[in-house]
Amino acid sequence: MEELNDQYIQRRKKLDDLKAQNVDPYPNKFVSTFSSARIRQQFGHLQQEAEDPTVVVLAGRIMTMRLMGKACFANLKDASGRIQIYVRKDKIGDTEYALFKTLDMGDIIGVEGSVFCTRTGELTIMVQKFTLLAKALRPLPEKWHGLKDIETRYRQRYVDLIANDEVADIFRVRSNTIKTMRRMLDDKGFLEVETPMMQPLAGGAAAKPFITHHNALDIDLYLRIAPELYLKRLIVGGLERVYEINRSFRNEGISTRHNPEFTMIELYQAYADYNQVMDLCRELITAVVKECTGKLELEYQGNTIVFAGDWKRMTLLEAVKEYAGADFITPKTLAETRKIAQDLNVPFTEQDTPYRIINTIFEECVEKKLVQPTFICDYPTELSPLAKNARGNPDIVERFELFIGSQELANAYSELNDPLEQRKRMEQQLKQRERGDEEAQMLDEDYLRALEHGMPPCGGLGIGIDRLVMVITNSASIRDVILFPQMRPENV
Numbered sequence: 001m002e003e004l005n006d007q008y009i010q011r012r013k014k015l016d017d018l019k020a021q022n023v024d025p026y027p028n029k030f031v032s033t034f035s036s037a038r039i040r041q042q043f044g045h046l047q048q049e050a051e052d053p054t055v056v057v058l059a060g061r062i063m064t065m066r067l068m069g070k071a072c073f074a075n076l077k078d079a080s081g082r083i084q085i086y087v088r089k090d091k092i093g094d095t096e097y098a099l100f101k102t103l104d105m106g107d108i109i110g111v112e113g114s115v116f117c118t119r120t121g122e123l124t125i126m127v128q129k130f131t132l133l134a135k136a137l138r139p140l141p142e143k144w145h146g147l148k149d150i151e152t153r154y155r156q157r158y159v160d161l162i163a164n165d166e167v168a169d170i171f172r173v174r175s176n177t178i179k180t181m182r183r184m185l186d187d188k189g190f191l192e193v194e195t196p197m198m199q200p201l202a203g204g205a206a207a208k209p210f211i212t213h214h215n216a217l218d219i220d221l222y223l224r225i226a227p228e229l230y231l232k233r234l235i236v237g238g239l240e241r242v243y244e245i246n247r248s249f250r251n252e253g254i255s256t257r258h259n260p261e262f263t264m265i266e267l268y269q270a271y272a273d274y275n276q277v278m279d280l281c282r283e284l285i286t287a288v289v290k291e292c293t294g295k296l297e298l299e300y301q302g303n304t305i306v307f308a309g310d311w312k313r314m315t316l317l318e319a320v321k322e323y324a325g326a327d328f329i330t331p332k333t334l335a336e337t338r339k340i341a342q343d344l345n346v347p348f349t350e351q352d353t354p355y356r357i358i359n360t361i362f363e364e365c366v367e368k369k370l371v372q373p374t375f376i377c378d379y380p381t382e383l384s385p386l387a388k389n390a391r392g393n394p395d396i397v398e399r400f401e402l403f404i405g406s407q408e409l410a411n412a413y414s415e416l417n418d419p420l421e422q423r424k425r426m427e428q429q430l431k432q433r434e435r436g437d438e439e440a441q442m443l444d445e446d447y448l449r450a451l452e453h454g455m456p457p458c459g460g461l462g463i464g465i466d467r468l469v470m471v472i473t474n475s476a477s478i479r480d481v482i483l484f485p486q487m488r489p490e491n492v
Helices: 002-020 036-043 094-101 150-155 157-163 165-187 228-236 274-293 316-324 334-343 354-369 419-434 445-452 465-473
Strands: 051-067 071-078 081-088 108-117 123-134 211-214 219-223 241-249 261-270 297-300 303-306 312-315 374-380 393-404 407-414 458-464
Touching: 036 051, 036 071, 036 081, 036 108, 036 123, 051 081, 051 123, 081 094, 081 108, 094 123, 150 157, 157 165, 165 241, 165 261, 165 274, 165 465, 228 241, 228 261, 228 445, 228 458, 261 274, 261 465, 274 393, 274 407, 274 458, 274 465, 297 465, 312 316, 316 354, 316 374, 334 354, 354 374, 407 465, 419 445, 458 465
Parallel strands: 081 123, 312 374
Antiparallel strands: 051 071, 051 108, 071 081, 108 123, 211 219, 241 261, 261 458, 297 303, 374 393, 393 407, 407 458
């Protein structure tokens, strides 16, 4: 901290000196005519020691400086990359050169000049004029060789973006992911909508919500855990294809795969079932991978994941049998189910039903083995209160989850549209809440009223944007793909 204070004091003194010389260290605007990428594209043909007389104007942050008496090389960084600049005393004059020498790494400047290629083949701007645009009072991290400390990177993302060029690339992929999905859904006739983020009831998922209070209405509200019930209200209203790129909030633990605030794309298509939605899910993700990487094969945490061709599809019980060696396709009693769980060292409680134990076995023993894109289908009804029953089987619903890279990326149903059955299931969920299950869903009378007006057959899909971007960018933690992840407050 003492070293930082010394540098801060020195830079503050330079700031005061600039103001004393009537130099504005924070001017209002600067108009660039080129980016570093455009300079490389337009002048990349220059041979060594060749120069183009075209005048370029560029703004960027000083990342390195190399003073050599009457000349200086520096490296500027803008949003598109980096470019070298060359400042000579005889080109800009004694006064301006003296001013330039007082600049620090991290300062933001604008330059004007011509482009040439050095003897070593480096494309460079010969500066004829420069303007200080922002004086940096804090130094670049770790002596300007990059920021490595994970805690600081997440907490001070602005510094992370300055120091690590590849970080910005991750968030360009994230933007491109959302852009591609939006374009595809728009082309398919889906309507993008917005639904409430503060809701009188938390519904649409099994999760513990955040609670806030609205003073004027004097009521508690919940930050949404999912937009599902509002989007399906729109299906009732006749908007047959809708989607929302939404922020949702769940008051749960933080891990490499969980952040309390996260982004999903959720869509609903009238007159479709989970089979059609499965095809759409695969189409969306395949298109995103192709758009962002230019291919349908990528590396993720030491594994090569192949998106081309058919994706594996199996039921939950088939997956448990194949990957955990536990056969529940042949029905088992509660005692038999518990014995299998014990043999697999899978925990359960006295209140857990056989299907809940099976689901825990899946989570503990199977998920980590689902590296290639795999649809796990046909979940227990008791774990899926908003999904329609499989045809001819009241214990199973038409639901799938998509797993890629050993983690769930998507969840989808044939949506339950029978208002009487939905009421029955919500009442069962309410009893679970009364027994202390904070993640059980609430009974939403208005949603039930909407269903009583008639909702057509419908398929719904939710895709986790954060986790999908993790896979595409080979990021180990969800914090790597969220610009400002939730952190414990620091002691300032």
